[in-house]
Amino acid sequence: MIGDLKVALVGNPNTGKSTLFNLLTGLNQKVGNFPGVTVDKKTGYCKLSDGRNAEIIDLPGTYSLYPKSKDETVVFEVLADYNNSSHPDLIIVVADASNLKRNLLLYTQVADLKIPVIIALNMMDLANSAGTEINVQQLSERLGVQIVCICARKGENIEVLKQAVVHAPGIALQTDTIEVESLAPGLITKIQDEILVDKPYTALQLAHQHENLGFLTPQQSNRIEELEKEYSFHSSKAQAAETIARYNFINDVLFDTVKFKLEAEGESLSNRIDKVLTHKVGGFAIFFAILFMIFQAIFAWSEYPMTLIENLFSWLTATAHQYLPEGALTNLLIDGILSGLSGVLVFIPQIAILFAFISILEDTGYMSRVTFMMDKIMRKVGLNGKSVVPLIGGLACAVPSVMSARTIENWKDRIITIMVTPLVSCSARLPIYTLLISLVVPDTKALGFINMQGMALMGLYVLSMVSAILVAWVMKLLIRSRDKGYFIMELPIYRMPRWSNVGLTIYEKVKAFVFEAGKVIVAISIVLWVLASYGPSSSQKAIDEKYNAPQFSQQYSRDDFEALKASEKLENSYAGLVGKVIEPAIKPLGFDWKIGISLITSFAAREVFVGTMATIYSVHNDEAAEDSVREKMRQAVNPETGKPVFTFAVGMSLMIFYAFAMQCMSTLAIVYRETKSWKWPAIQLGYMTALAYLSSLLVYNLLN
Amino acid sequence: MRLSQLQPGQSGVIKEFTDLEMSVKLMEMGCLPGEPIVVERFAPLGDPMAIRVSGYQLSLRKNEASTIILQ
Numbered sequence: 001m002i003g004d005l006k007v008a009l010v011g012n013p014n015t016g017k018s019t020l021f022n023l024l025t026g027l028n029q030k031v032g033n034f035p036g037v038t039v040d041k042k043t044g045y046c047k048l049s050d051g052r053n054a055e056i057i058d059l060p061g062t063y064s065l066y067p068k069s070k071d072e073t074v075v076f077e078v079l080a081d082y083n084n085s086s087h088p089d090l091i092i093v094v095a096d097a098s099n100l101k102r103n104l105l106l107y108t109q110v111a112d113l114k115i116p117v118i119i120a121l122n123m124m125d126l127a128n129s130a131g132t133e134i135n136v137q138q139l140s141e142r143l144g145v146q147i148v149c150i151c152a153r154k155g156e157n158i159e160v161l162k163q164a165v166v167h168a169p170g171i172a173l174q175t176d177t178i179e180v181e182s183l184a185p186g187l188i189t190k191i192q193d194e195i196l197v198d199k200p201y202t203a204l205q206l207a208h209q210h211e212n213l214g215f216l217t218p219q220q221s222n223r224i225e226e227l228e229k230e231y232s233f234h235s236s237k238a239q240a241a242e243t244i245a246r247y248n249f250i251n252d253v254l255f256d257t258v259k260f261k262l263e264a265e266g267e268s269l270s271n272r273i274d275k276v277l278t279h280k281v282g283g284f285a286i287f288f289a290i291l292f293m294i295f296q297a298i299f300a301w302s303e304y305p306m307t308l309i310e311n312l313f314s315w316l317t318a319t320a321h322q323y324l325p326e327g328a329l330t331n332l333l334i335d336g337i338l339s340g341l342s343g344v345l346v347f348i349p350q351i352a353i354l355f356a357f358i359s360i361l362e363d364t365g366y367m368s369r370v371t372f373m374m375d376k377i378m379r380k381v382g383l384n385g386k387s388v389v390p391l392i393g394g395l396a397c398a399v400p401s402v403m404s405a406r407t408i409e410n411w412k413d414r415i416i417t418i419m420v421t422p423l424v425s426c427s428a429r430l431p432i433y434t435l436l437i438s439l440v441v442p443d444t445k446a447l448g449f450i451n452m453q454g455m456a457l458m459g460l461y462v463l464s465m466v467s468a469i470l471v472a473w474v475m476k477l478l479i480r481s482r483d484k485g486y487f488i489m490e491l492p493i494y495r496m497p498r499w500s501n502v503g504l505t506i507y508e509k510v511k512a513f514v515f516e517a518g519k520v521i522v523a524i525s526i527v528l529w530v531l532a533s534y535g536p537s538s539s540q541k542a543i544d545e546k547y548n549a550p551q552f553s554q555q556y557s558r559d560d561f562e563a564l565k566a567s568e569k570l571e572n573s574y575a576g577l578v579g580k581v582i583e584p585a586i587k588p589l590g591f592d593w594k595i596g597i598s599l600i601t602s603f604a605a606r607e608v609f610v611g612t613m614a615t616i617y618s619v620h621n622d623e624a625a626e627d628s629v630r631e632k633m634r635q636a637v638n639p640e641t642g643k644p645v646f647t648f649a650v651g652m653s654l655m656i657f658y659a660f661a662m663q664c665m666s667t668l669a670i671v672y673r674e675t676k677s678w679k680w681p682a683i684q685l686g687y688m689t690a691l692a693y694l695s696s697l698l699v700y701n702l703l704n
Numbered sequence: 705m706r707l708s709q710l711q712p713g714q715s716g717v718i719k720e721f722t723d724l725e726m727s728v729k730l731m732e733m734g735c736l737p738g739e740p741i742v743v744e745r746f747a748p749l750g751d752p753m754a755i756r757v758s759g760y761q762l763s764l765r766k767n768e769a770s771t772i773i774l775q
Contacts, residue, residue: 064732099760102734130759236724243731260759270761271744280748372763376749488729488768491754491761 003045003055006086007165010075010110011094012103013061014365014492016122016152020094021058022504023158031512033676034078034086035214039071040512041086050166057086063102065109065205066239068486070411073212079113080202081215090168091117092161097134097149098126100258104250105243108177111143112201116172118164119147126493131261139257144175153498178245180204183238187231194227195220204242208235270365270493278369287370291392294357298396299427302349309349313342332526335533340525343605344518347399347666351513352506354393354400358407359505361389363497367407368489375487381469382476383420384413391417391468394424395461398667399517402674403509412481418674419684420472422667425464425659428606432658433457435610439630440651460659467660471687513670520669528575528604528665532612535573543568563615570615575600589657589696590650590704592638599663606663649703653696661692707741707755707772715742716774723771734758735772 011017021029025044032041042058059075067073078086093110095103111117119140127134140147146164150157180200181188184207191203195216210216210224227233277283317334324330361367371385378385386408393401401421408414434457441456534540547565556564570576579596586596594616602609610629617632636645662668662685671681710716718739721727734757735741742756752765 066728066732068729099758101758102760105732105734236728239728240724240731243728244736247731247736274745274754278745278748283748368763372747372752372754373749375765376747376751486726486729486768487752487763487765488733489763490733491763493761 002053004052005048005054005090005165006057006088007046007054007090007092008057008059008078008086008088009092009094010059010079010106011061012063012096012099012106012490014490015061015094015096015103017061017094018058019152019498019501020092020120020122020150020158020161021056022501023152023155024056024162027504027507031508034074037071037074037676039074041074043086046162048162048166052166054165057088062106064106064243066208067212069409070212071409073209076205076209077213077215079110079115080197080205080213083215088115089170090165091115092120092165093117094120094122094152096126097121097124098130098132100127100132100134101247101250101254104253105246107143108246108249109201111145111172111174111177112180112199114172114174114199114201116168116170117145117174118161118168119143119145120161121147121149122152124149125151133259135257139253142175142253142257144173153495177249178242183242183245184231184233187227187233190227190231191224194223204238207233208239268493273494274369274491277366278373283369283373287373290361291388294354294389295392295395297353297357298350298393298400302353302396305349306346309346310342313338313345331533332529336526336529337522339529340522341518343525343666344514344521347397347513348510350397351400351403351510354404355506355509356502358389358404359502360497362407363495363501365492365494368491371489372491381473382413382416383472384408384410384417387413387417387472390421391424391465394421394426394468397426397428398422398424398664399513399670400509402667402670403513406674412476412479415479415675415680416472416475418671418680419475419687420468422662422664422684422688423464423468423471423660425461426606426664428664429460429658431607431610433460433655435613435630435633436646436651436655439633439646440648460655464659467691471691512673516673517666517669520672521666524665524669525604528601531575531578532570532573532601535569535576539572540569543572566615567617570597570612588700589693590647590653590700591657592645594636594645595654599657599661602663604665606658609658647704649700652703653700656699657692657696659692660688660695662688705774706770707743707774708753708766708769710743710774712743712745715740717741719773719775721771722773726768726771730764730768730772733762734760735762741772741774 009017009021021042021044024046028046029042029044032043034041039060044056044058046054046056048054057078059078060071062068062072062075065076065079067076078084079088079091081087091110093107095107107117107119121134121136124134136147136149146168148157148161148164150161184204187207188200188203191197191206192200195203195206197203197206206213206216206224207228210221213221216224277286317338320330320334320338324334358367361370367386370388374385374388378387387405389407390401390405393404398421402418405414405417405421408417437453437456441453444452446452446455543565547561575597576593578600579593582596583591583593586599591599594613597616598609598612601612613633614629617629617636633646634644637643638645668681668685671684672678675681705716707716718735718737718741720737721730739758744754744756744761746753752763753769754761754763755769756762
């Protein structure tokens with residue numbers, strides 16, 4: 001779909017900009033990329049009364065056109081670059097009426113770019129109840145723009161706003177705000193002439209931001225640098241002067257058009273809530289209770305729908321095998337693609353549940369308080385107050401948790417959080433741990449009451465948290481960032497959550513996961529499937545012939561026969577060959593080629609380890625599979641030494657390996673999606689594998 | 705007197721800043737010379753702090769608050 005008119009939404013954070021975007025576009029929106037940054041580009045379409053179709057672009061919330069983070073540079077890039085595919089014909093500045101002064105700062109900057117603009121004045125009800133009287137008519141005349149009072153929360157006056165878009169002039173009619181030229185006399189005109197920008201304020205912004213703007217050529221940027229030296233331009237001083245001039249202008253305008261109540265009466269409701277929620281003891285108690293509830297929810301509530309999805313897919317697989325003709329194509333469709341799809345869709349319940357909680361916490365304003373409370377501890381290790389949510393969520397599953405790191409504004413904090421979240425012991429490690437612990441840790445009690453198996457499991461969980469914090473601390477020292485570590489942050493007032501926003505957030509996150517991370521997951525699972533089910537044709541043929549011989553089918557029961565055949569086929573598959581090839585590399589960790597095969601197949605998901613072990617040790621596909629896997633593994637003997645394969649040292653080494661290794665393609669896929677590059681997933685895979693290898697090596701050699 | 709030295713409930717008026725770069729961000733957020741400020745609370749662990757300025761609540765770390773000189 002192509003819009004007849006491009007409209008950009010610009011505004012401070014917490015002004016209801018996203019709510020307005022949802023109201024204007026409904027489900028008719030799509031998420032794309034702004035090149036070079038991690039914020040999503042949200043666009044949607046809105047039908048206007050004159051038959052035109054407006055393309056609405058939701059730009060990241062910002063307090064000013066001077067970016068505090070890389071993500072905020074997008075706002076100026078889109079507005080200043082005429083060739084940008086999102087460059088708007090009209091800007092709607094969404095302003096919070098209860099906080100008009102600070103909101104108008106961004107408006108005056110945007111207005112000076114001389115693109116047609118409309119103000120959508122939101123939250124008039126809040127302003128009125130705080131005793132602020134705004135003469136909208138007069139304000140509109142002073143600024144020379146249309147102002148539409150809306151209530152995004154209740155969806156009021158959206159039609160009036162759309163009407164204003166229809167009647168918006170094609171050229172910028174807003175009155176000038178400050179004397180831009182006086183902020184950098186001479187330099188502005190010079191940049192206008194040489195770089196060919198027509199608006200003085202755009203030229204001034206280029207002087208400030210040229211190093212970070214993608215649309216300038218290196219020559220242009222260098223030339224601006226030279227001009228700055230020539231005119232001895234000082235960026236911070238000019239910015240300070242500009243901000244003061246703008247606030248003077250705003251104070252002037254507001255003096256004539258707005259009546260503020262002088263004394264705030266009593267204590268606001270928000271303040272009273274804060275007294276409880278950020279209380280020294282109670283605040284933390286409530287926060288950890290909420291975290292516990294979230295953890296319980298993704299852990300327990302998601303189990304039923306996840307089983308349902310898995311059962312549906314096993315039914316589909318069985319039915320398809322029954323009705324489709326046998327052959328390579330059918331196998332690819334069913335065992336490759338269908339199981340890959342199942343591996344994608346199975347995450348939906350966890351993502352939906354986690355994001356229901358997160359959007360409620362964000363919408364109510366509580367999330368800012370989490371940052372406020374946790375900042376002091378978390379920043380010591382290079383994390384952010386909000387990192388607590390992904391880290392706790394990681395106990396259930398890293399995939400939705402990595403997605404939830406999106407709430408962290410600071411780029412470096414967010415990257416570090418994403419990098420360490422997969423270290424936290426997720427639920428997929430549990431089947432491996434329980435299997436191996438029951439195999440190698442004696443079921444005895446120390447001091448009469450401490451169960452050793454329980455201790456081992458707890459130790460693994462503690463290890464995962466400690467390692468996540470240590471790695472975060474190391475990364476804090478290693479990762480360089482241009483973003484400055486400011487904390488200066490608005491604490492929005494508490495509000496009721498908007499349920500339609502919660503629904504839309506869930507929809508959007510699930511869609512992003514399925515369509516973006518899903519592609520990668522299905523692709524990798526097809527590769528893994530091919531590796532595990534095909535091998536050099538000569539050896540596979542030999543196995544078929546061997547098992548077709550009558551003495552075999554007579555010697556064994558049907559179940560035994562199938563299990564033996566599957567085991568031998570896997571051993572001779574490409575995955576089996578790779579397992580044997582890497583055996584020398586993993587031998588120092590105490591692993592044989594059978595474990596090697598499981599390491600390869602369980603890259604799909606850690607819990608696959610148990611299934612692969614079952615196939616290799618030719619266990620039947622029945623209810624008691626796990627018990628029989630354990631028995632077979634216990635009996636397994638190393639042919640060279642004649643001793644058991646799974647000694648205490650091997651078991652511990654293997655568990656440590658799974659504790660640290662990035663054995664999860666879905667997490668890699670979502671990290672790729674969230675960081676918009678393969679660089680970070682590659683680093684993550686590299687450091688986690690190295691950490692796993694070295695730790696296992698250490699553990700095996702200490703215990704053996 | 706610096707903003708970081710105030711106790712919850714105490715107020716002051718911004719006079720100037722000691723850090724130019726920080727001052728640009730603070731002024732954008734409405735902390736301008738001549739603007740009154742009230743300290744509303746400290747985080748449970750003593751840092752950061754929450755202040756009321758130009759009609760809304762702003763939180764900032766103590767070391768950031770220490771760049772604001774009060775009248």
